[in-house]
Amino acid sequence: xxxxxxxxxxxxxxxxxxxxxxxxxxxxxxxxxxxxxxxxxxxxxxxxxxxxxxxxxxxxxxxxxxxxxxxxxxxxxxxxxxxxxxxxxxxxxxxxxxxxxxxxxxxxxxxxxxxxxxxxxxxxxxxxxxxxxxxxxxxxxxxxxxxxxxxxxxxxxx
Amino acid sequence: xxxxxxxxxxxxxxxxxxxxxxxxxxxxxxxxxxxxxxxxxxxxxxxxxxxxxxxxxxxxxxxxxxxxxxxxxxxxxxxxxxxxxxxxxxxxxxxxxxxxxxxxxxxxxxxxxxxxxxxxxxxxxxxxxxxxxxxxxxxxxxxxxxxxxxxxxxxxxx
DNA sequence: TTCAATGCAAATCCTTTGCATCGTA
DNA sequence: TACGATGCAAAGGATTTGCATTGAA
Numbered sequence: 305x306x307x308x309x310x311x312x313x314x315x316x317x318x319x320x321x322x323x324x325x326x327x328x329x330x331x332x333x334x335x336x337x338x339x340x341x342x343x344x345x346x347x348x349x350x351x352x353x354x355x356x357x358x359x360x361x362x363x364x365x366x367x368x369x370x371x372x373x374x375x376x377x378x379x380x381x382x383x384x385x386x387x388x389x390x391x392x393x394x395x396x397x398x399x400x401x402x403x404x405x406x407x408x409x410x411x412x413x414x415x416x417x418x419x420x421x422x423x424x425x426x427x428x429x430x431x432x433x434x435x436x437x438x439x440x441x442x443x444x445x446x447x448x449x450x451x452x453x454x455x456x457x458x459x460x461x462x
Numbered sequence: 463x464x465x466x467x468x469x470x471x472x473x474x475x476x477x478x479x480x481x482x483x484x485x486x487x488x489x490x491x492x493x494x495x496x497x498x499x500x501x502x503x504x505x506x507x508x509x510x511x512x513x514x515x516x517x518x519x520x521x522x523x524x525x526x527x528x529x530x531x532x533x534x535x536x537x538x539x540x541x542x543x544x545x546x547x548x549x550x551x552x553x554x555x556x557x558x559x560x561x562x563x564x565x566x567x568x569x570x571x572x573x574x575x576x577x578x579x580x581x582x583x584x585x586x587x588x589x590x591x592x593x594x595x596x597x598x599x600x601x602x603x604x605x606x607x608x609x610x611x612x613x614x615x616x617x618x619x620x
Numbered sequence: 621t622t623c624a625a626t627g628c629a630a631a632t633c634c635t636t637t638g639c640a641t642c643g644t645a
Numbered sequence: 646t647a648c649g650a651t652g653c654a655a656a657g658g659a660t661t662t663g664c665a666t667t668g669a670a
Contacts, residue, residue, distance in 0.1 A: 325669060327625060346659080361627045366660060382540060384595065389547075389635085389659075404591045415589045424600075431573045432605030433562045437542065441597045442582075447590030483644055485650060504634080519652045524635060547634075547660080 314338065315377055315395060322375050329353070329360050333368045337378060343392035343412065369393060376437075384443040386410045400424070400438050406446035413446065472496065473535060473553060480533050487511070487518055491526045495536060501550035501570065527551060541570060542601040558582075558596050564604040571604065 315334035320326055336352050337344065344352070350365045372378040372393075381392045384405040400420045404413040424435045473492035478484055494510050495502065502510070508523045530536040530551075539550045542563045558578045562571040582593045 325624065327669070329626075359627075362659095363628080363661075364626060367625080370661095380543065384597065385538065391659095402585070404585065404589065404593070406591070407594065413589060413591060415585065415591075419584070426577070427560070427562065427573065427600065431562065431571060432608075433564070433571060433573075433600070433602055434608060435562070435600040435602040436565065437601035439542065439597070439599045439601075442585060442591070442593040443595035443597075444591055444593040450590075450592060483649065485644070487651070517652075520634095521636075521653080522651060525650080528636095549634095 315372070318377055319372075319375070324371065324375070329357065329364050330368050330371075332356055332360070333365060334372070337372075337393060337395055340394075343381060343383065343394055345390040345392050347390070349393070379437070379439075381439070381441070383412060384441055386443075400440070403441045404446070405441060405443050406449055407443045408445055408449040411446055411448075473530070476535055477530070477533070482529065482533070487515065487522050488526050488529075490514055490518070491523060492530070495530075495551060495553055498552075501539060501541065501552055503548040503550050505548070507551070537595070537597075539597070539599070542599055558598070561599045562604070563599060563601050564607055565601045566603055566607040569604055569606075 315338050316326060316331050319330065319334065324330070332353055333349060336349055346362075346365055346369060349369070350360075350362050353360045353365060369378070373380055377396060378393045379396050381394065381403065382389075383392055383403060384407070386405050386407065399418065400423070401414050401416075402420060404415065406412075420438075420440065424438065428434055473496050474484060474489050477488065477492065482488070490511055491507060494507055504520075504523055504527060507527070508518075508520050511518045511523060527536070531538055535554060536551045537554050539552065539561065540547075541550055541561060542565070557576065558581075559572045559574070560578060562573065564570075578596075578598065582596065586592055
């Protein structure tokens with residue numbers, strides 16, 4: 305999902321800072337992820353990348369996503385499996401946020417709020433477990449679908 | 463994960479109540495899920511089932527898990543992908559609980575607490591989105607691993 | 621120049637499906 | 646008995662891997 309791109313903080317910069325060799329392919333994939341309006345899965349990244357570079361290979365996309373994930377620069381989501389087993393990727397946001405996945409139309413909301421951050425501390429105090437990554441996804445009905453004007457999505461799973 | 467088995471409330475009973483035909487295979491799989499101490503993936507269910515019934519087929523396991531999932535009797539988890547892309551299953555608990563997945567040793571804690579339940583209402587009031595299913599998984603370090611006596615698990619992913 | 625990354629193709633892993641047979645309701 | 650469920654085998658889809666070649670640093 306689109307991320308604030310402060311100077312010196314692009315994904316590519318952060319990759320370079322980690323000592324990762326910057327190839328045109330990696331730079332391209334990183335840029336696609338940063339500028340994406342929606343969550344992308346590997347296949348989407350691949351197709352978008354091909355539009356800019358006809359020779360880029362699927363394996364490169366998977367390898368680059370794995371690299372980014374391993375360096376904690378992106379997160380992998382499954383969005384309640386509304387789209388089957390596909391995995392989606394987003395540049396790791398600075399603050400915790402939730403994914404509200406509508407089980408009727410498949411839309412994904414990401415409500416604002418620092419409230420969720422407090423969960424980390426709470427869990428640590430109560431259990432001694434120190435959370436680093438939090439995945440909070442809720443499946444339910446968005447207000448539009450609940451209002452009756454249900455535009456039944458291709459992705460209706462319940 | 464092990465669930466309180468009140469009379470008339472076994473998974474099999476609930477399947478029957480939903481009009482699902484009870485075959486020995488389904489009864490067996492349901493029982494395995496109810497009595498499991500750990501989260502099971504499809505492959506584990508399959509192997510455990512084979513111990514009791516040598517003729518049971520993988521496809522039957524997958525089909526039964528799909529049935530149970532569709533009826534909301536079990537939930538599907540990915541536990542932060544500590545074990546790769548495998549999915550894990552648990553009988554749907556009556557109250558929301560969290561999965562704390564240690565990224566070092568792979569252990570999974572499920573802390574108690576009704577606190578989390580309040581999130582549903584909060585999200586609804588703030589966004590109009592009505593949550594039905596909540597998946598809350600945190601990856602981090604359990605207190606044991608943080609204490610230094612790190613028993614590096616086969617599942618260390620970071 | 622050097623070693624890591626890429627493209628390619630084949631392999632792998634998990635899961636699903638078509639179909640004949642079986643067995644629950 | 647009848648229709649849904651199973652076993653089997655084969656297909657499918659996503660992701661990974663081995664290897665020769667390419668190219669970033």
